[in-house]
Amino acid sequence: MPEEKDATSVPLSQGSREDEDPEDPVKSPPNSPNSSTREACCFVLQSWVSKKFMTGCVVLFPVAVTFFVTWWFIQFVDGFFSPLYEQLGIEIFGLGFVTSLVFVFLVGVFVSSWLGATVFWIGEWIIKKLPFVKHLYSASKQISSAISPDQNTTAFKEVAIIRHPRVGEYAFGFITSSVLLQTDNGDEELCSVFVPTNHLYIGDILLVNSKDIIRPELSIREGIEIIVSGGMTMPQRISPVERVARRGERIPLNRMP
DSSP states (O other): OHHHHHHHOOOHHHHHHHHOOTTOTTTSOOOOHHHHHHHHHHHHHHHHHHHHHHHHHHHHHHHHHHHHHHHHHHHHHHHHHHHHHHHTTOOOTTHHHHHHHHHHHHHHHHHHSHHHHHHHHHHHHHHTTSTTHHHHHHHHHHHHHHSOSSOOTTSOOEEEEEEOSSTTOEEEEEEEEEEEEEETTEEEEEEEEEEEEETTTEEEEEEEEGGGOBOBSOOHHHHHHHHHTTTTTOOSOOOBHHHHHHHHSOOOGGGOO
């Protein structure tokens, strides 16, 4: 009988240990102030590192893209004449790129002459006879003529802002030409405004009254940059040309109050 008592008896200290559940937040001892401070410091450090890392990415991303595009452009242009120099036994990096730039310059000089313009006109006439290539060539020529230093009749004339497609909404466009509409009420001067809908090579042609066109103080290249960049290069303030001209006018002395 005494042996059975000893077998079934459990020490009080052991029973109290079994009753404690370490996973129970009510029965577990509270965290120390040192652990809370350590967690707060880790959170602040992690937030600071993440913020600085994202700042570095934002700063380095345009630099990396610019370097990559520039390096690709140099290799692409250099590849036109570098095989010729390799056959001659000349291996100098960048020599093909410089040769390409000189070649483009000489082409510009040649086309500016009467003979070059005639040869160019014949080649353009042949290209326009091809079924699919003529559309691609016409769109590319429109873009190149818009930024060309020689402002011809096919280039964009001015940057225009028109109310389109609804009242209260505006759209960027380029004035390409003007036309005089003859009606029963009189003649109305209209401007042909090209509004790009897919960068620059696809868009709508709208005839807008010249009085309803807002002409901002923007060059053709600035307008192209705004459209190609999706509006990211948009200036914070846009002033019409007429308003800028009025600001620049000097008020005569007899008209001053």
